[in-house]
Amino acid sequence: MLKKNLILHSFILYMVFFSNILGAADLTNLTPSEVNSGLGKDAIIIDIRTPQEWQKTGIIPGSHPLSFFDPNGKYNTQQWLAEVQKLQSTPDQEIILVCHSGGRSGRVGTLLSEKLNMSNVSHLQNGITGWLKEQRPTEKACTPTQTC
Numbered sequence: 001m002l003k004k005n006l007i008l009h010s011f012i013l014y015m016v017f018f019s020n021i022l023g024a025a026d027l028t029n030l031t032p033s034e035v036n037s038g039l040g041k042d043a044i045i046i047d048i049r050t051p052q053e054w055q056k057t058g059i060i061p062g063s064h065p066l067s068f069f070d071p072n073g074k075y076n077t078q079q080w081l082a083e084v085q086k087l088q089s090t091p092d093q094e095i096i097l098v099c100h101s102g103g104r105s106g107r108v109g110t111l112l113s114e115k116l117n118m119s120n121v122s123h124l125q126n127g128i129t130g131w132l133k134e135q136r137p138t139e140k141a142c143t144p145t146q147t148c
Contacts, residue, residue, distance in 0.1 A: 026113065027106065027109040027110050027113045027114075027121060027122065027123060028121075028122040028123075029102075029106075029122070029123065029125040030096060030122050030123065030124055030125060031124075031125065031130075032124065032126075032130055032131045032134045032136055033134075035060065035096055035098075035124050035131070036136065042089070042093055042094065043093070043094040043095070043096050043122075044064065044084075044087050044088060044093055044094065044095050044096070045060055045062060045063035045064065045096045045098060046063065046064050046066050046084065046087070046095060046096070046097055046098065047059045047060065047063050047064065047065045047066065047098045047099075047128070047141070048066060048067060048068035048069070048097055048098065048099050048104060048105055048108055049065075049067065049098070049099050049100055049104075049128070050067055050069075050071070051065070051067065051141070053100060053128075054141035055141065057128050057132060057138060058138030058139055058140055058141065059098075059128075059138060059139060059140075059141045060098060060128070060131060060136070060138060060139075061137055061138070061139045063098060064087055065141045065142075066080065066083055066084065066087075068080055068104065068108050069104065077111070077116075081116075092119065092120050093120065094120040094121075094122065095112070095118070095120060095121050095122070096122045096123065096124065097109050097121070097122070097123040097124070098123070098124045098127060098128055098131075099123075099124075099127045099128070100127045100128055100129060101126060101127040101129050101130075102123065102124065102125045102126045102127045102129075102130070103127075104127075105123035105124060105127060106123055106125075108123075109121045109122065109123040
């Protein structure tokens with residue numbers, strides 16, 4: 001009985017201390033300064049807002065407009081990921097998500113990191129609103145259906 005308890009306690013301690021290694025990565029919240037420092041690097045910045053939102057505020061220079069949700073709030077994760085993969089140079093390339101205020105990008109980032117076990121996903125906390133509040137630049141969004 002003592003041996004069984006010792007094994008059980010050892011297993012529990014193992015799970016407590018090493019579950020972070022085995023589990024999904026946590027979503028990282030980035031400030032506008034941190035996103036700005038990633039602009040010239042290997043990270044892919046993806047703006048998941050709607051085309052109407054891109055038109056209203058513009059997008060972060062160098063980012064990729066790629067809506068996650070349709071106008072009814074529905075999404076097709078596989079189709080969206082297929083588009084993301086076209087942008088990636090490697091499967092583990094860092095992805096930084098942007099939305100209006102950080103809510104949607106946080107939910108999408110959590111979905112990607114916890115449910116799909118993607119390890120290199122971050123999002124801009126406070127979204128484009130925080131970016132604009134710091135008077136950071138934007139550019140016009142060019143999409144396949146719109147010429148710039």
